[in-house]
Amino acid sequence: MVIEVIERQTRKWQMVVDVDKCTGCQACVIACQVENNVALNSDEIFRQRRATEWIRIERYWEGEFPNVKARFLPVLCQQCGNAPCEPVCPVFATYHNDQGLNVQVYNRCVGTRYCQNNCPYHVRFFNFWEPVWPESLRNHLNPDVTVRSRGVMEKCTFCVQRIRRGELDADREGRQLKDGDIQPACAQACPTDALVFGDISDSNSRVSGFAENKRKFHLREELGTDTNVIYLAKVDAEAKDRSHA
Amino acid sequence: MQQRVALPHKQINADLLNITLKAPLWWWITVGVLGLFVLAAFSSVAVLVNKGLGVTGLNRPVMWGLFIVDFIFWIGISHAGVMLSAILRLSKAEWRRPATRAAEVLTVLSLLWAALHPVIHAGRLWRIMYWAFPYDFSRGIWINIRSPLVWDPSAIFTYLTGSALFVIVALIPDLAVIRDRTTGIRHQIYSILAMGWRGTPRQWKLQIVAGFLLSALLLPVFVSVHSIVSWDFAVAISVEAWHVTIFAPYFVIGxxxxxxxAVVTMMVLMRWLFGWHAYIREEHIDALGRLLIVIATTWLYFFFLEFSFALFSRESQEIALRELQVFTWPWWPLFLTFILAGYVIPVGLWLSKRVRRSWVMMFWTSLLVNIGMWLERLIIVIPGLSRKTPFSFDWGTYHPSLIEVTIIVGGYAFVFLLLLLFAKAFPLIPIFDIKEGQTLSENIKIGRRTVPALRVEE
Structure with missing residues (x-):
């Protein structure tokens, strides 16, 4: 069998999360749920503590009553450059692709759940039950995204289906991919533009503009995971800590 | 002081084969009852496969639960065989003779059950072949050899193969004894199993050489198996309780x-169930008791090291985790029980010779050790995962479901059942080894006293 190797331009995808702009509205959570065929989280699933949210809003309280402030921190897969989840998977169900993405191959996953144990951000999700959708939602599933069966891990993919679609469209039209052509569902849905997605190897992209930002920090930087999600800290007077986590 | 009983060879054959040649009624009843437990466990596995891991108590922060705790426990139990047989055989300790077979068989059977845990616990166990036996060569996709979960099956299967060979090599002379005492189909089966053993000097030489070689070859495997199991945890950089460099020796000695x-418990039970009073004597459990004091104290030292290494870093998360393990409900009573049952009570009692020579006391103290050691694994695995991470989305703990508990309990019945079945088919005390010990023994006079001694042929 001859494997045709598709030459792809070297790209490195990154996301910038501006914590200062985040209002905690959870639009990104819902957009992600719909785009990626994420199973419905019923009350019962939440009570079992088995909810699946590829992107979630962590809420922290700062200060003492009555001067309390709610802080929001969107957490998604950090697409680590040096990912702790990758070396522990016995079957290569999770690996690193040439665009810096941490990819999950559902077909290979046998469900040892070791990757979730070793994920410092707790952004990997296990399908404890076979996902079921009500009759009325049968036709809403995104045909570009695999529906995961029970027993496999899943996680944020940076909407890899949109990245591939964007690249193919650009190829077909015979043009270069330009910044903003590709948007993951969460970034597209964010009303305050707190999530910015792009190619860091393109020096003119919006994400590259944040590379030297003074408010820049990474989640759990001390672990040396070399994350590809960059956070920009809160700027108001009460925000003491650069990193909430 | 050894209390030797001189027995004629006929008597030894009859005594040690009493269960094999004609099983008493209690044997059938016990096998039946244990069979029911095993049936319940395997039905639970069927439910789990059918419905998915949702039927367990596992959840978002605690992805590994009782199955993994029990897995480490059974791998731990399996370390008895080589520890006793190989080390004592190589060091020619005379008191090993009645204990070796039981220890080796316990190794093989507990490994068999232990190896099933990661399979049951996997999300899609029907695809597990992938992982344990990489077959996907045609697509050029291999297993990830960086993962400790790939080292695990290779270590376990090497150990299983090695210790099974060990048991078989030591069984051959005894199989010939049974062959000569059975008729009909059983005679034919044992004839095949005995592989033409006639007891010629050449055969004896080969058998002894094979035993020694296997002992020496298995020792490094035995150290590696639990080291690798400990690396399942030690390489996890983001779980504070697990990421400790001392884990490998700490797990091995534990x-x-x-x-x-477990071997002590089993020997007391064998003596009681099969009436082998002349073979399993007080000197044997006394010797095991003394050995255990040394092992337990070394283990306590490593436990202390593990704990102090963790606190030494003075990281707030590490300290919070230790606080969770030691002071927080429901962990503190478990932690206290673990320390008392795993070390303080048994070792304190073993210091007294009267306890070491009391069957009842040795039975309960050795059982207590294993309760403590099971809790030790529980306290490593579960609080490690249910600790409060910086992300509050995932805070929570874990309560095992009935299905999980049934499988765990059924596992104990499974190993016990296999042991009883083994005892029905083969002698649990090596007949030839006992006879050899008797042949080599002689009484020598020192001053006015006659003491038992051993003739050594160089």
Missing amino acids: AVHSGVS
Whole structure:
């Protein structure tokens, strides 16, 4: 069998999360749920503590009553450059692709759940039950995204289906991919533009503009995971800590 | 002081084959009852496969639960066989003779059950072949050899193969004894199993050489198996309780501690169930008791090291985790029980010779050790995962479901059942070894006293 190797331009995808702009509205959570065929989280699933949210809003309280402030921190897969989840998977169900993405191959996953144990951000999700959708939602599933069966891990993919679609469209039209052509569902849905997605190897992209930002920090930087999600800290007077986590 | 009883060879054959040649009624009843437990466990596995891992109590922060705790426990029990047989055989300890077979068989059977845990616990166990036996060569996709979960099956299967060979080599002379005492189909089966053993000097020489070689070859495997199991945890950089460099020796010595204790429990039971009073004597459990004091104290030292290494870093998360393990409900009573049952009570009692020579006391103290060691694994695995991470989305703990508990309990019945079945088919005390010990023994006079001694042929 001859494997045709598709030459792809070297790209490195990154996301910038501006914590200062985040209002905690959870639009990104819902957009992600719909785009990626994420199973419905019923009350019962939440009570079992088995909810699946590829992107979630962590809420922290700062200060003492009555001067309390709610802080929001969107957490998604950090697409680590040096990912702790990758070396522990016995079957290569999770690996690193040439665009810096941490990819999950559902077909290979046998469900040892070791990757979730070793994920410092707790952004990997296990399908404890076979996902079921009500009759009325049968036709809403995104045909570009695999529906995961029970027993496999899943996680944020940076909407890899949109990245591939964007690249193919650009190829077909015979043009270069330009910044903003590709948007993951969460970034597209964010009303305050707190999530910015792009190619860091393109020096003119919006994400590259944040590379030297003074408010820049990474989640759990001390672990040396070399994350590809960059956070920009809160700027108001009460925000003491650069990193909430 | 050894209390030797001189027995004619006929008597030894009859005594040690009493269960094999004609099983008493209690044997059938016990096998039946244990069979029911095993049936319940395997039905639970069927439910789990059918419905998915949702039927367990596992959840978002605690992805590994009782199955993994029990997996480490059974791998630990399996360390008894090589520890006793190989080390004592190589060091020619005379008191090993009645204990070796039981220890080796316990190794093989507990490994069999232990190896099933990661399979049951996997999300899609029907695709597990992938992982344990990489077959996907045609697509050029291999297993990830960086993962400790790939080292695990290779270590376990090497150990299983090695210790099974060990048991078989030591069984051959005894199989010939049974062959000569059975008729009909059983005679034919044992004839095949005995592989033409006639007891010629050449055969004896080969058998002894094979035993020694296997002992020496298995020793490094035995150290590696539990080291690798400990690396399942030690390489996890983001779980504070697990990421400790001392884990490998700490796990190995802990495994020997619980394994040798399990052999003591088993020997007391064998003496009681099969009436082998002349073969399993007080000197044997006395010797095991003394060995256990050393092992347990070494283990305690490693436990202390593990704890102090963790606190030494003075990281707030590490300290919070230790606080969770030691002071927080429901962990503190478990932690206290673990320390008392795993070390303080049994070792304190073993210091007294009267306890070491009391069957009842040795039975309960050795059982206590294994309760403590099971809790030790529980306290490593579960609080490690249910600790409060910086992300509050995932805070929570874990309560095992009935399905999980049934499978765990059924596992104990499974190993016990296999042991009883083994005892029905083969002698649990090596007949030839006992006879050899008797042949080599002689009484020598020192001053006015006659003491038992051993003739050594160089």
